[in-house]
Amino acid sequence: MAETVYILCALTSVACAVLLLRAWRRTRMKLLLYSGLCFAIFAVNNVLLFVDLVLIPAGDLSLARTVTSLLGSGVLLYGLIWDVS
Amino acid sequence: MLKTLLDGAVMMAYLSCALFFLRFHRQSRDRLFAFFSLAFALMGVHNLLTTVVGPDLDAERRYFLFVVRLVAYLLILGAIWDKNRAGRGTR
Numbered sequence: 001m002a003e004t005v006y007i008l009c010a011l012t013s014v015a016c017a018v019l020l021l022r023a024w025r026r027t028r029m030k031l032l033l034y035s036g037l038c039f040a041i042f043a044v045n046n047v048l049l050f051v052d053l054v055l056i057p058a059g060d061l062s063l064a065r066t067v068t069s070l071l072g073s074g075v076l077l078y079g080l081i082w083d084v085s
Numbered sequence: 086m087l088k089t090l091l092d093g094a095v096m097m098a099y100l101s102c103a104l105f106f107l108r109f110h111r112q113s114r115d116r117l118f119a120f121f122s123l124a125f126a127l128m129g130v131h132n133l134l135t136t137v138v139g140p141d142l143d144a145e146r147r148y149f150l151f152v153v154r155l156v157a158y159l160l161i162l163g164a165i166w167d168k169n170r171a172g173r174g175t176r
Contacts, residue, residue, distance in 0.1 A: 005155060013158055016158060019165045049151070073095055077098050080105040
């Protein structure tokens with residue numbers, strides 16, 4: 001069950017990134033670009049989550065997961081503050 | 086210590102994004118922004134729970150926390166689907 005949740009998290013974040021970046025290519029709206037990039041980094045984060053908790057349970061990638069979360073949300077926040085507002 | 090500090094920064098970033106989207110929703114009355122705001126607030130809650138409750142949970146129960154994150158992602162997908170459907174309707 002845990003594996004299913006982690007895989008679904010990864011798949012849904014990839015789907016969000018693809019849909020948002022496709023919408024950005026169509027409309028060129030900056031907000032969609034930053035949201036898409038944010039979810040692309042979240043997708044990396046969710047792959048790391050699966051690797052950390054399922055594939056290598058003995059290892060600890062929690063710092064890398066936190067850093068990617070910070071990077072993803074930071075990209076969106078940068079866009080919201082400097083480019084969109 | 087460093088990880089806790091970074092987790093706090095991540096939660097703050099999520100909640101700030103949620104507030105920005107809430108402002109956009111109030112300005113435009115667009116449902117998309119309301120969904121985005123709710124999703125980022127949920128991600129903030131997930132982050133808080135993972136930091137506060139997560140370390141006390143065993144491996145079998147830890148994944149329950151990630152259901153909150155999954156719901157947030159599904160909300161975003163729902164928001165995009167809702168927006169696309171509305172776009173087709175107005176054409």
